[in-house]
Amino acid sequence: MGCCTSKNVDSEAGRVARWRSTGIVALRDSKLKAFPDEVLDLESSVRTLDLTRNKLVEVPVEISKLINLQRLILAENIIERLPMNLGKLQSLKVMILDGNRVSALPDELGQLVKLERLSISGNSLIGLPETIGSLRNLVLLNVSNNKIKHLPESIGCCFSLEEIQANENSIEELPSSVCNLVHLKSLCLDNNSVKQIPPNLLKECKSLQNISLHGNPISMEYFQQMDGFQEFEGRRKRKFDKQIDSNVMIGSKGLDEGVDL
Template sequence: MLWKFALDLDVGVSGEVLEGIIWVNLTMGCCMSKRSAANSRSAARWRSTGIVGLRDSNLKHFPSEVLELERAVRTLDMTHNKLVEIPLEIGSLANLQRLIVSENLLERLPITLGKLQSLKVLALDDNRLTTLPDELGLLVRLERLSVSSNSLISLPETIGSLRNLMQLNVSSNHLKFLPESIGSCFSLEELLANGNSIEDLPLSLCRLANLKSLSLSNNHISQLPQNLLSDCTSLQSILLHENPISMEQFQQMVGYQEFESRRKRKFDKQIDSNILMNSKGLDEGLDL
């Protein structure tokens, strides 16, 4: 292109300069050829394994090469990039099971996310999300959802449609409440909502019979649903540090003794298995 430009302007080009121009163009062509070959090899590997790993790639835009793979992709990890959006075309990855886009600059999610009917893991931590789309409730196979360290002020009521959800992490957001529909997430085993502004908990939490761990530290909770300990018969751990609730209140709840027995059995099992504990030892879950 540089050579043609010089000739079009009828500019005299010496043999030495012309040789340099040709060398530059050949070098650029060689680099483009190498890059194209590398992209082709990556695409072939992604298609073969179903795993697309693009962590720490300084990406500002979602690669079109990934979208072109469509049903071949099962895992997509784009952690620690500079993505500001996920394109609508993400819905074409119909067999995607794990989508990890943590540590980016996402402000919103596309409504086509609901088309990912095979999705089991969705990690969107450390972004700039203020809302989650109602279409999230269409991800009926979802087992793990992590959206910590965003700017969420609420969760969609449709989250109650996630009947296979086992782990939900909404810590470090701006939530003032959890939706009543969360009581319909019957498979939920772990709920992490530390570092929010939650004042009251929905009574529907008492329906979560499979819930084992409930983390609510650094909120504004002054009381728990009265039947939480008696109805959540799998509950073994509650973290309530930095909340305006006393140990006396907690101990007076219905089902406290049963909960305490489950908690001790859990730690006894860990000790018997030689599992190392952190510096807090047997954390009571409340500030005493």
């Protein structure tokens, strides 16, 4: 028994030493119900933390000790809320919370000014905080499969946004500020209740190549009458021509992925 105990201690010490040297903590499918203290004790050493597919109910306030954390992956747990001091993770670039039970994001989300990718699909969100507009480096926003009724006007201040995925929600219309997103390439709003989009969207969003609106009460004729439709069509066709020239496989939607209704 003494030998086994010694080996377990050595194994644990070795694991912590590896985490400290690599900065990567990966504990997927480990049946965890709480954040391990030995991980939180590593503090500034942790850069990536992946606790996918565990049984975590909450994120502890002590997570703020991980001041150099860049990637936080907590998908497929049973987390219901996030701590307000989450905003102290000033180095965070990627946060993935897909498949949890989060119903609201704290206002402090806006303090994560380096955040580039935020994915929180398959939760219970009914909205997003106005402070999301402070995320000027955000490139991807995925809030699909929630209960969101509208996107905040401040989203137009996320100037780096290239992709918005908001499928399977209850969105009826988009804020006019979306027209400010000059780098936006893809807008996916399948299975919502969208009746109209800002009239200048196609004209102002000069990088837009893909709009997907399956399962919404809106028609192709609506788009064809919008200012900038022909320019938009040109961009999305060039995108697919380039993919074909590069021998990139195209899915079953094929060349209809421009305005996909």
